[in-house]
Amino acid sequence: MSNAEVPREPQTFVLWREAQDTRIRTRLGGIYYLLAWLLTWLFSDNPTQLLAWGLAGVGLFALLFALRLLHHLPAQKTPQTLRTWLDRHWGLVLLTALAWGLVHAWALNDPAFASSWLVATLSTIAFSTALTFNFSMRKGRAIVALLLLYLPGLIALALDWHEQHAILTTLALYLSYLVLALNRSHREYHNTLTLELELREQQQSLEQLSRTDSLTQLGNRYLFNSLFPAMLANAQRQGEPMSLVLLDIDFFKRVNDEHGHTCGDACLSAFAERMRQVFRRGSDALLRLGGEEFGVLMPNTTLEQASVLAESFRLELTQQGFNVQGITLPLTSSLGVGCFDPQRDDNAEAFFKRVDDALYMAKGTGRNRLVQA
Incomplete structure (x- = not known):
């Protein structure tokens, strides 16, 4: 994108930058939820018995992935259009996180996934880690997404406390680490954004100076x-x-x-x-x-x-x-x-x-x- 297409007003620029980052970081993320489900299903004890559920999961995660790809940034870059786009795109992120959280809980509870529940658990850890370091621009929404990924599985493990207390404790501790890391990542993102704004303001000031006669303040x-x-x-x-x-x-x-x-x-x-x-x-x-x-x-x-x-x-x-x-x-x-x-x-x-x-x-x-x- 050329400099002429980048919003110059600071508030609009911040929203535009966040939308750009969100779009780039979610473009390919959805495919891994689909792959994780395929591995969880196909490595289960009897994939053919779960054929209907397997195909339904493929359809769900493929649809969520397609919706991410098709959700293009608005042509009109105003604060209102950018906020609306961000709200809808975060809706897709949260919906995907909830869908995977429920899949993880199901894999932990259903004996049919005895051979692949670890795949689902490792996928949950991978998704939550990626979310922490890539979607820290909105801390509150990122925390909600983390909870949607983790809580269903933690509840499923809590229901079988005597057998699963070690895994439950480990996942809970890792979740607490992710929340702390999210706070740090959130600060770093916004510090970088603030620095970029300052650099843009300096660039605009220099550009203005290069086009303005210093004595009369008319164009040169x-x-x-x-x-x-x-x-x-x-x-x-x-x-x-x-x-x-x-x-x-x-x-x-x-x-x-x-x-x-x-x-x-x-x-x-x-x-x-x-x-x-x-x-x-x-x-x-x-x-x-x-x-x-x-x-x-x-x-x-x-x-x-x-x-x-x-x-x-x-x-x-x-x-x-x-x-x-x-x-x-x-x-x-x-x-x-x-x-x-x-x-x-x-x-x-x-x-x-x-x-x-x-x-x-x-x-x-x-x-x-x-x-x-």
């Missing part, structure tokens, strides 16, 4: 290079317009030369904040492309709509300028605005160049103006 050129063609391709598929606004702060070098780079950085941050106030639709992507050049990707936006917003930004900036560190700076901006046109633009690069040419035309014809591509 790296994000633009990946986002621009993707948004354009989506607009073409949907048959919707896609506009691009490029902005450049006029004579920005003078600010750095006359007032210092600290003042220049403050201007860039203020410029970005002004962009957020004007281009505030949730679908717009605001980016710093480098230096004093900025861009806005505007999906489902016509050239006229983009030009109105861009012109309002230019006029507001012209009228108000910036008040930075107690200094009023009458800054202006040149803008190029364009809408993708499949008749003119062969690809994203051609579209960008057309809008970039409009920006340079705005700068070359006096600055503080908007030119449509």
Whole structure:
């Protein structure tokens, strides 16, 4: 599964990870219950006399195994769907444990299994051990499954205390060990899950940093290079317009030369904040492309709509300028605005160049103006 398909929200990720682990660990486990029953039945004193029961057991454990295999993870990964899936899958696990626990008790009580009761007992020990170390993600449910595996057999042994007290005591002690081991395994599983969550959060933070301009907190050129063609391709598929606004702060070098780079950085941050106030639709992507050049990707936006917003930004900036560190700076901006046109633009690069040419035309014809591509 790709990273894009892994849930990003922590609560959903925890449930998704648990469901993934549960699914993987139960996929083949069911076949061993079927094999254990076949060995218990076929190594009994007279398998032919138990033919009907033998085939019924084969049918039951084969059905439980098939249900495990066919119980696929939900396509929609939400907390509710994942909880529902986990509840149903644990239902299959518990039902299988109960079925085997009853088989074990039957083998211990019925003389027909005198030759194979040890097979059933060893299988119970194997299943309970595997359950302890593989299904510790839900401690309460795992304990219930252990009891369903063990209690029927322990009760059967208790009914014949004088003959079976040694085996009963040994199995009971082993059950107590499994409960203690389950507690430890449960802690280790959730410690590992917590560590994985922390690593994912760090990875997401680093990814965010790699795509964000540290000064303005807008998207950076790296994000633009990946986002621009993707948004354009989506607009073409949907048959919707896609506009691009490029902005450049006029004579920005003078600010750095006359007032210092600290003042220049403050201007860039203020410029970005002004962009957020004007281009505030949730679908717009605001980016710093480098230096004093900025861009806005505007999906489902016509050239006229983009030009109105861009012109309002230019006029507001012209009228108000910036008040930075107690200094009023009458800054202006040149803008190029364009809408993708499949008749003119062969690809994203051609579209960008057309809008970039409009920006340079705005700068070359006096600055503080908007030119449509």
